Amino acid sequence: MPAVPGPPVTPRPGAETAEALDGDLGWTLGVVFRSYVRTVNALVDHLPGGPRGYQVLAAATQGLPGGQGALAQRLGVDKTVMTYLLDDLEKAGLVERRPDPADRRNKRVVATERGRAVWADAQTGLEHAEEHVLSPLDPADRPVFRELLRRLAAGTDALDPANGPCRIVQELTPDDVPDGVPDGVPDRVPDGGPSRPRRSPRR
Amino acid sequence: MPAVPGPPVTPRPGAETAEALDGDLGWTLGVVFRSYVRTVNALVDHLPGGPRGYQVLAAATQGLPGGQGALAQRLGVDKTVMTYLLDDLEKAGLVERRPDPADRRNKRVVATERGRAVWADAQTGLEHAEEHVLSPLDPADRPVFRELLRRLAAGTDALDPANGPCRIVQELTPDDVPDGVPDGVPDRVPDGGPSRPRRSPRR
DNA sequence: GACAGATCGTATGTAAAGCAGATGAATTGT
DNA sequence: ACAATTCATCTGCTTTACATACGATCTGTC
Numbered sequence: 001m002p003a004v005p006g007p008p009v010t011p012r013p014g015a016e017t018a019e020a021l022d023g024d025l026g027w028t029l030g031v032v033f034r035s036y037v038r039t040v041n042a043l044v045d046h047l048p049g050g051p052r053g054y055q056v057l058a059a060a061t062q063g064l065p066g067g068q069g070a071l072a073q074r075l076g077v078d079k080t081v082m083t084y085l086l087d088d089l090e091k092a093g094l095v096e097r098r099p100d101p102a103d104r105r106n107k108r109v110v111a112t113e114r115g116r117a118v119w120a121d122a123q124t125g126l127e128h129a130e131e132h133v134l135s136p137l138d139p140a141d142r143p144v145f146r147e148l149l150r151r152l153a154a155g156t157d158a159l160d161p162a163n164g165p166c167r168i169v170q171e172l173t174p175d176d177v178p179d180g181v182p183d184g185v186p187d188r189v190p191d192g193g194p195s196r197p198r199r200s201p202r203r
Numbered sequence: 204m205p206a207v208p209g210p211p212v213t214p215r216p217g218a219e220t221a222e223a224l225d226g227d228l229g230w231t232l233g234v235v236f237r238s239y240v241r242t243v244n245a246l247v248d249h250l251p252g253g254p255r256g257y258q259v260l261a262a263a264t265q266g267l268p269g270g271q272g273a274l275a276q277r278l279g280v281d282k283t284v285m286t287y288l289l290d291d292l293e294k295a296g297l298v299e300r301r302p303d304p305a306d307r308r309n310k311r312v313v314a315t316e317r318g319r320a321v322w323a324d325a326q327t328g329l330e331h332a333e334e335h336v337l338s339p340l341d342p343a344d345r346p347v348f349r350e351l352l353r354r355l356a357a358g359t360d361a362l363d364p365a366n367g368p369c370r371i372v373q374e375l376t377p378d379d380v381p382d383g384v385p386d387g388v389p390d391r392v393p394d395g396g397p398s399r400p401r402r403s404p405r406r
Numbered sequence: 407g408a409c410a411g412a413t414c415g416t417a418t419g420t421a422a423a424g425c426a427g428a429t430g431a432a433t434t435g436t
Numbered sequence: 437a438c439a440a441t442t443c444a445t446c447t448g449c450t451t452t453a454c455a456t457a458c459g460a461t462c463t464g465t466c
Contacts, residue, residue: 024349024352024353025239025333025336025337025349025352026239026243026329026332026333027356028349028352028353028355028356029235029236029239029352029356030236031356031359032232032352032355032356032359033232033233033236035359036228036229036232040229067443067444068443068444069442069443069444077424078424078425079443079444079445080424080425080426080444080445080446081423081424081425082444083444083445083446097444103432103433103442103443104431104432104433105431105432105433105442105443105444106432106442106443106444107443107444126229129229130228130229133228133355133359134228134355135358136354136355136357136358136359137351137354137355137358141351141354144347144351145348145351145352145355146228146231148340148344148347148348148351149228149231149232149235149348150231151339151340152231152235152336152337152339152340152348153230153231153232153234153235154339155338155339155340156234156235156238156336156339270414270415271414271415272413272414272415280453281453281454281455282414282415282416283415283416283417283453283454283455284452284453284454285415286415286416286417287416300415306413306414306461306462307414307460307461307462308413308414308415308460308461308462309413309414309415309461310414310415
């Protein structure tokens, strides 16, 4: 599981111990990201599936086309995961599985009235969460940061997935190491978000 | 891992994906962070334990005081995890467990000669990785981004752990939530040091 | 000195989460 | 009508981590 990249060995910045880890970028990036993730998790923890439940709910509310398989692919979760994710959401009365009249193999995922309301509340909370994360920054700097981050994300998106890590790995990896490097780059990062207990004993 | 915060779904059916992601802080943050994580993972994937193995190796190289229990707490991993983490590192000949003469319960973790060499290589790679992540940015903007991120991380650290999420959750969480809802806040690592993404135990 | 209690590292059992493959229902093509 | 494909689901297995219990060791008190 992709864990956190680089917590510094020295939790206290004041210590003179060599900050031998990743200078600052990895650590600070991790701190900010985890802070945001924690906040988001807390905000959507009340709905089944946690953050991913929220994503599914959002998709259902907006009435995206396609069945739950397409939804799973879009969200980057396994189709089997989507199954019990929807089980829980349906059990909670937030979404419904409706067979697609056009193709009865497909099951369209639609949000219930209550599901839409719950989503709207969560959505509001998440908007506040963004500002909450940026709050330590001077108000004038926040748009600057947002813009830089946006540019970074855009550039990264184009740079990374194809050959970025592979090349840098080939370039830098020592070859006196045990086994080879499985340079599998997942099109989507498997996410370790909270999810529901598996498999209800049916039948 | 930490769940993906920002939904990849387009907020409006009319809008296209690119636009949707623009203003989404959580999404862009996630993209950049995951990009970095992927790169780091690829760089340290060859050594046992992956990123955490690297962290342990770094700690061992620097000769931190304390036994492996203290090390585990500092790194935010469970002590039982640290056991087989060290097993693998020791099996690979990168570290050694030496009983502390002062307290023979303790086992000090020291890096072997080869462990130090491997760590140095990985360290070099990680430094390059940072620049690699920042590469989409104009060279002049990179220090700016670093500084903003640093300030953000510092402020977040002070803002978050105590009452940040709690307050915002209490403030924003709707109480018309589905079922009996323990809107618990994911607990932090008691240490106060940089925390790792802890999974809140799902009822 | 000897005992009780605490602490360190380890071993074991278990639970969660995900993935690959098989299954059943339904569609499409020939 | 038949085969091949697709969709959602179910089953089995693997990985990972936590909680607990255990032996070995240190520290305090008498």
